[in-house]
Amino acid sequence: MLKEAEGGRRSMTHVVDGNAVAEDVRDGLSDAIGTLKSEGVEPGLATVLMSDDDASATYVSMKQRDCEEVGIEGIHVEIDPDAPAEELYETIDDLNADPDVHGILVQLPVPDHVDDREVLRRIDPAKDVDGFHPENVGRLVAGNARFKPCTPHGVQKLLASADVETDGQDVVVVGRSDIVGKPLANLFVQRGEGGNATVTVCHSHTEDLEAHTSRADVVVAAAGVPEFIDGSMLKEGATVVDVGTNRVDADTEKGYRLTGDVDFESAKEVADVITPSPGGVGPMTRAMLLYNTVKAASDLADVNVELP
Numbered sequence: 354m355l356k357e358a359e360g361g362r363r364s365m366t367h368v369v370d371g372n373a374v375a376e377d378v379r380d381g382l383s384d385a386i387g388t389l390k391s392e393g394v395e396p397g398l399a400t401v402l403m404s405d406d407d408a409s410a411t412y413v414s415m416k417q418r419d420c421e422e423v424g425i426e427g428i429h430v431e432i433d434p435d436a437p438a439e440e441l442y443e444t445i446d447d448l449n450a451d452p453d454v455h456g457i458l459v460q461l462p463v464p465d466h467v468d469d470r471e472v473l474r475r476i477d478p479a480k481d482v483d484g485f486h487p488e489n490v491g492r493l494v495a496g497n498a499r500f501k502p503c504t505p506h507g508v509q510k511l512l513a514s515a516d517v518e519t520d521g522q523d524v525v526v527v528g529r530s531d532i533v534g535k536p537l538a539n540l541f542v543q544r545g546e547g548g549n550a551t552v553t554v555c556h557s558h559t560e561d562l563e564a565h566t567s568r569a570d571v572v573v574a575a576a577g578v579p580e581f582i583d584g585s586m587l588k589e590g591a592t593v594v595d596v597g598t599n600r601v602d603a604d605t606e607k608g609y610r611l612t613g614d615v616d617f618e619s620a621k622e623v624a625d626v627i628t629p630s631p632g633g634v635g636p637m638t639r640a641m642l643l644y645n646t647v648k649a650a651s652d653l654a655d656v657n658v659e660l661p
């Protein structure tokens with residue numbers, strides 16, 4: 354809207370294609386996987402699902418399909434959500450000990466009777482491709498990451514692909530989860546490429562959200578609330594990264610539609626660069642999981658590869 358009012362002075366909004374950037378990452382990984390295989394190392398990723406949730410099952414099967422596409426050996430373990438927690442813990446122990454498994458991902462959330470902190474502690478940090486083990490969290494915060502968590506890493510790659518510079522910029526991260534908001538804020542503030550930003554983290558107790566978003570050069574929406582950031586809350590020319598993947602009830606065949614945390618139509622009129630959802634961060638999250646699996650295999654087997 355603003356764009357029209359100003360007589361079309363602004364250039365076209367760049368809608369970042371997450372599927373295309375993820376494809377580029379997978380292409381780059383193919384070379385590294387070829388190198389590993391020529392050294393007799395077949396990268397393996399184990400996914401563990403202990404849930405009845407439809408969305409969780411969908412994501413895990415997408416991750417397995419991705420593995421197949423790039424030549425990573427995928428192993429999938431399903432545990433009855435009513436089974437005792439020990440069953441999950443012992444599965445993790447077995448996968449830790451399995452030399453064919455280089456990466457382990459336990460799909461979150463796990464049932465209430467399972468201690469999720471114990472799950473994250475139990476995974477061998479060298480196989481922790483989510484980057485959620487306390488040792489890996491500590492390393493990330495200290496600026497010495499082994500595995501960058503997949504979604505934050507994917508966001509950085511997406512911004513780089515769109516030539517969005519974070520150096521010296523005001524970045525507002527909305528959401529403070531352990532898997533997205535906190536690690537992403539940490540990465541943005543660190544020295545070097547993809548960092549060097551002035552970072553604000555907003556959340557449900559923030560008094561005046563719009564006061565923060567409306568002065569930001571980059572807004573990352575990662576609160577898990579459908580379409581709560583709209584164009585009126587953004588600065589003209591801002592970059593908007595939509596991390597949300599929400600299923601909302603809709604009159605469709607499946608009974609829902611997917612939408613992000615951003616009201617795309619109004620935000621697109623104000624932003625210069627915007628990542629859609631679906632089709633933005635989600636596919637990148639999955640690509641960076643493959644990346645971390647290849648890195649894990651390379652480190653564990655002590656074979657040097659070039660990562661994309």
Ligand SMILES: Nc1nc(=O)c2c([nH]1)NC[C@@H]1CN(c3ccc(C(=O)N[C@@H](CCC(=O)O)C(=O)O)cc3)C=[N+]21
Nearest residue numbers: 412459460461462483503598631632633635636638639
């Ligand atoms: N241990 C663990 N690690 C995770 O990384 C993890 C997790 N647990 N639990 C749940 C969240 C969610 N998540 C997504 C990954 C890909 C898409 C994705 O590919 N979305 C597609 C659409 C997917 C669809 O069609 O349903 C898109 O945005 O275009 C979404 C969400 C990973 N998570």
